[in-house]
Amino acid sequence: MYKDGRGGKVHKMSKTTAMTGAESAAEAMRQINPDVVAAYPITPQTAIAQNFANYVANGIVDTELVRVESEHSAMSCCVGASAAGARVMTATSSAGLALMWEIVGVAAGLRLPIVMEVVNRALSAPINIHCDHSDSMGTRDLGWIQIFSENAQEVYEHTLIAVRLAEKLLIPAMVCQDGFITSHGVENVEIFDDEGVKKFVGEHKYPYGLLDIKKPVTHGPLQLQDYYFETRSQQIPVMEEAKKEFVKIGEELGKITKKKYPLFDEYEMKDAEAVIVVMNSTAGTTKTAIDAMRKEGKKVGLLKLRLFRPFPYKEVSDALKHVKKIAVLDRSVSFGANPPLYSEVKNGLYDVKYTGKLHSCVFGLGGRNIFVEDIIGVFNRLLDGKLKDHDYIGLREE
Amino acid sequence: MNYKELALKLKTEKLVPGHRSCSGCGFPQIVRAVLASTDKPLIAASATGCLEVTTTIYPFTSWNIPFIHSAFENSAATISGVEAAYNALKRRGKIKNDIQFVAFGGDGGTYDIGLQSLSGALERGHDFLYVCYDNEAYMNTGIQRSSATPYGASTTTAPAGKKIPGKQEFRKDFAKICVAHNIPYVAQASLSNIIDLTNKAQKAFSIKGPKVLLVLQPCTLGWKYPMDKTVEIAKLAVETKFWPLYEVENGKYKLTYKPAKDVPVIEFLKTQGRFKHLLKPENQHIVDKIQENVNSEWDKLVKLSE
The missing domain is CATH 3.40.50.920 (Rossmann fold)
Structure with missing residues (x-):
């Protein structure tokens, strides 16, 4: 038994608790216990990073948490860690997603299965901290899987699916929720037992890790007119596969949750x-x-x-x-x-x-x-x- | 390290021949010397720039060690992610080896667009060596001025014209910026003094935490000189004290090379087309100003090193 960041106890069985969408995302991250999380504060995402930082500070997870100096570096750090072979997660909102935009595309182009919680918030200007979807929509053509969530429960479950989906297809995935409405609204959320979830998520086995020093791989080479088109094109059919895989992985999660996860x-x-x-x-x-x-x-x-x-x-x-x-x-x-x-x-x-x-x-x-x-x-x-x-x-x- | 040891270490070929850097380019010597300065497994990252575009033209790569390029401004953030992954996986018993990490960037990717990412990585204390191959302008995009471009130099975005004689600002003192992060090791080196360079890289690799090595790299195209003069010009930069060789270990400055005699900076300037306009009599005051700046910066360094 352990205590969670707020003094709660380990979930040996599924339990229903009042929590926000930000907390349910952090709960999923706790159960996933990623190798590396790199994140930068931004409202309303901050609640996720703060909750997760509590888990780290209290030894509930043993994730390497990198408190970067910007979202651009958050995604850059995720790219490095994911290419190294680690299971990697991050979270952001609005201007943060806009700032990391360049590297969001790099992550997809390098086929790195990073999972990102996106707490949807309007883009500037005028500056506004509340919900709309313009941030996610601004990245819709960058090659990420995008899953939208109605409530805190779906945020939690979609996050678990996203990890499997991303790693199966080597495509990064973002799990979206409405800023404040979902991220800060308290609902009943059923958190499933840690062991079952851990088993469902499984081990991450990345085939081209930088840390595999016996098999040196060059990530991110220059590709010109002679190769770029083919490499980029490979992202198209594999993205199509995400539909089938989402349903398939959802069915597997359904065995634990007794729910369905259609497209x-x-x-x-x-x-x-x-x-x-x-x-x-x-x-x-x-x-x-x-x-x-x-x-x-x-x-x-x-x-x-x-x-x-x-x-x-x-x-x-x-x-x-x-x-x-x-x-x-x-x-x-x-x-x-x-x-x-x-x-x-x-x-x-x-x-x-x-x-x-x-x-x-x-x-x-x-x-x-x-x-x-x-x-x-x-x-x-x-x-x-x-x-x-x-x-x-x-x-x-x- | 001596020349014989270096020659033996270079046989490991971590950056193999066949890449497409210009004839006479300075960075291959710098990169190979740095890579040869540790015997431990090494993972490298590079910012977008000459080094990355010439060594990784798909489907070829010159990197015989794991290598990653992500973007221009983030090689420090990228390597910090690799290092974080290493820490996590080592803690979880999934990796046994001791691995070292090195990130490269040009002066544009270091002094300018990559400054924030580097500052963040230094402050967070990741265990890595950052190497800036400093050719004093954006060479890969066609010789545009950077904040490392010296006062008076002509570049494509600050050209020497009839009214304005080249760059009007002195370069950023980047070593000081790094020192201000209170990291264990910062050093300036030159490819002309290759043993000094490898000694610094070796020392850096032996220290845990973030380290920065700034290496002057003459560029035939950008500095405009014959391609067989690279080492000679780098040496002149050192001998004229235009580019002093020193290290700062735990905040303590030390000059690692003191030129035996005073060589005026014009001896360095006159070897390169980018300073050609300074040889005109009406621009003598610019040369004087550069000399004054070299003198005062050297004096400051000598004082700091006492």
Whole structure:
């Protein structure tokens, strides 16, 4: 038995505890006990690094924690450690992810299975510490697996899957959660027994470790017109495999958790006339709205993405093609273009010759609250044909 | 170490021939001498720059030891990650060997864009040697001025023109910045004094914690001189006290070489095209200013070394 950072006891069996999303991420990290964690403080991610630092300070984990001087160095340190052959994790938010952007791409290009907790926060300017998804979306084309999480429970479970997934395919993975809403909101979280989780996560065996001094490998060589294209192209098919592997590894985790981990969740979709597509915590708000509306006989449903990269075009399109009215809710924008999630859903629906009505709604930038009534409003306008093609939720127009 | 010992150690070929650095380039000698200065297994990192692009052109590599390049400004942060992984895996019994770590960077990757990452790694106390091959400008991108470029030098971004005669600022005293981190060992060396260089590298590898070695590296293209003059020009930099050889061990300064006679700095400057404009009579005041600066910096060093 041991005491955790806050004086708690070891989890010999699964137990349900009130904790925040940041704490549940740190709990997953405690159970994973990575070889190296390098992180730099930024709100709202800091809560993860602080919790984990407590575990280190109290000997609950024996991870080498590198308290770097910037996020750029955090990811650089992770790259070095991962290339050395270690199991490596980090966490960041917003400007931190933006600062490390260059090396986020390097990590993927070098095929290093780093796992990063991203606590979603708006990008500057204006500076804002609250939730939106513009930080993750800014890295969506850098070659990382991106998993979005509705609540603290999913953060915990997705983190466990991410480690296996990243190491299986040698692709780095980020687990996203909503800043403050999830990271600082207290919920009941079921933490599964340490031994079971440890067994599930297993040992990390990286084939090209720098520390294998008998087999010297050059990481990060210069590749010019004659090789770069082929090397980069190798990232494409392996990324596609992440869909299948996510489900497969999820099924394995399901044996412990008794839950399912599909690419996306369908909630009341069977006979739904109007469906909202959304990611992270707003999926929870949407479920509550759906429950209320269903009681009134309104046929509304939800498609909640877990995996955003790789994007499951075919699977999402197949699930949506018979839905008459769809609103895709984005918590970020793409200036001069369609918002990211809407854009992907629309791309996929082209392939199935979708004939229904597809709308884009941008909401919640900089942490602007979205309430159950807002979602009900979207559904009602969607059903009544009053929703604009490109609409905003909660935006003051005066 | 003496020449015979060095020659024997170089036979281990940690950086093998076939790379594509320019004829007359100074860094291969520096890198090979540093790599030869430890018998323990060694892992190297390099910043983006001449060293990295000429030694790792895929599908070839000159590195016969584990090597990593990640980006321009982060070789110190990258090697600190490798070292952290080593500590973790050693603690967990997954590694048995004692391994040493070295990171390389040019002056751009060290004095400028990599300064923060290096400062962070030094402050955190990682056990590694950082080697700056200092050719006093951004040579890989085409001879742009860096904060290591000397006063008066002509570069492509601070060219000697009709109105402005080259760089208007003196170079950063980078050794002092490193010393201010209170690390166990900082030294300045030159490829012309190769035994002094290997002695410093050997000493650095024998000390636990962060160490920094700044090595002057003449560049045929950037400094504009015939390619057979590299060692000679490096030697002139030392003899004119333009680039003093010294070490700072636990804060204590020591000059490791004192030129026997006073050689004016113009003897160094006049060998290179980048200072060509300084030979014009109207620019004599710039040469005087450089000489004054060399004198005062030397005097300071002598005092610190007493």
